[in-house]
Amino acid sequence: MSVVLPIASHRRGACPTLDAPMQTGDGLLARLRIEGARMTPDQLSAICALAAEHGNGLIEVTDRGNLQVRGLTNTSAAPFARGAETVFKIMRGLVVETPPLAGDDPTEIADPRPLAASIRAASVLLAARLGPKVTVVVDGNGRLNLSSLKADIRLTAIGSNQWACSVGGRSDVILRNEALMITLGHLRQIANLGKHARADDLPGTAAAPRPGKDVSPIGQFALRDATASGIALPFGSSDHKTLTALAAAARRHGVTAFRLAPHHALLAVGATPAFMTEAAALGFITAPDDPRTRISACIGSDGCASGHIPARAIAAQLASRLAPATDLHVAGCDKGCAHPRPADITLVGRPDGYGLVRSGRAGDTPATVLRVDQIESAVAAAR
Ligand code: SF4
Numbered sequence: 001m002s003v004v005l006p007i008a009s010h011r012r013g014a015c016p017t018l019d020a021p022m023q024t025g026d027g028l029l030a031r032l033r034i035e036g037a038r039m040t041p042d043q044l045s046a047i048c049a050l051a052a053e054h055g056n057g058l059i060e061v062t063d064r065g066n067l068q069v070r071g072l073t074n075t076s077a078a079p080f081a082r083g084a085e086t087v088f089k090i091m092r093g094l095v096v097e098t099p100p101l102a103g104d105d106p107t108e109i110a111d112p113r114p115l116a117a118s119i120r121a122a123s124v125l126l127a128a129r130l131g132p133k134v135t136v137v138v139d140g141n142g143r144l145n146l147s148s149l150k151a152d153i154r155l156t157a158i159g160s161n162q163w164a165c166s167v168g169g170r171s172d173v174i175l176r177n178e179a180l181m182i183t184l185g186h187l188r189q190i191a192n193l194g195k196h197a198r199a200d201d202l203p204g205t206a207a208a209p210r211p212g213k214d215v216s217p218i219g220q221f222a223l224r225d226a227t228a229s230g231i232a233l234p235f236g237s238s239d240h241k242t243l244t245a246l247a248a249a250a251r252r253h254g255v256t257a258f259r260l261a262p263h264h265a266l267l268a269v270g271a272t273p274a275f276m277t278e279a280a281a282l283g284f285i286t287a288p289d290d291p292r293t294r295i296s297a298c299i300g301s302d303g304c305a306s307g308h309i310p311a312r313a314i315a316a317q318l319a320s321r322l323a324p325a326t327d328l329h330v331a332g333c334d335k336g337c338a339h340p341r342p343a344d345i346t347l348v349g350r351p352d353g354y355g356l357v358r359s360g361r362a363g364d365t366p367a368t369v370l371r372v373d374q375i376e377s378a379v380a381a382a383r
Contacts, residue, residue: 015132026303028072035089041250048240054080057240093127100261108142110157129191152199168205217265229271232285236264249278296339300332307332308349336362
């Protein structure tokens, strides 16, 4: 008898998981929280094979560095999940994130992993009372830190025994040995407000602070005993054949592992120049000045029932026209899932064309509505 997994609701506040994939326009989408957020080239090949067998072969790395597989069905989601569990150890419960090079980054002030592991272990029962988006970030404050990612509770190492603890708009300096107890206290307060509560809902919290400066994962990073080179999936998406080819190139060129990283990136540990050349030839972003690093795009009408335009295909078409230091968001509809923040230029798919929003979000009223033949010149002219 086939097993059918529960489906995650598509309402705001829900999160797709391996156990409860989310219905999208191209089938079910499963998000994998891989322990340690790392995989060998063989594991990458294995998940590609599963994505091709059970899904539509599209694979994504999200802005927070999670792996997603698209196009699963009611009957294929369960065998996919069983297969994925043979490839990776999947994490469940409260989301506690650490930077992708945690523990190996010589510039970090403290290794955040032991504290993160303590919080995960101590919050097992509490997690069931928290909403799925509640997130704790434990950041060793190295070169590739997580300061630009939103968190309900953020613990940032600022000294050998001191951590900054931010909850909503409040920030305190706490000692390392207080951090677990204080974090659990804040989580209990959030849980007491109900499953839809976030840290911003706690009494006395101010507006959330502005995110820190974005740190690009595209570049070379010295580790304690190796180097890692960042590459990114264009607009966060690739397919099983391309990623299988990337895994094969990794094996040929001595890449030992990939670390999943924010901003749709994979950090290839031990990458050689020859590997990076192959990755670029496969279409991955390997240069920090690639204009695609400044473009966000959802799958749009290619895989979402709400989409009016094939957002990623349009984003690829517009990349070479984008002015330097300008960021672009191409949204399939006014929900703007790929980039909830303002962008210099936002093109929004509508039933009557392409809404153009300057310095705003996808949901803002567009300055004008363009025809398809007008969008290239409009993007090239906008700065
Ligand atoms: S922005 Fe609209 S089209 Fe794009 S993924 Fe979100 S709901 Fe779908």
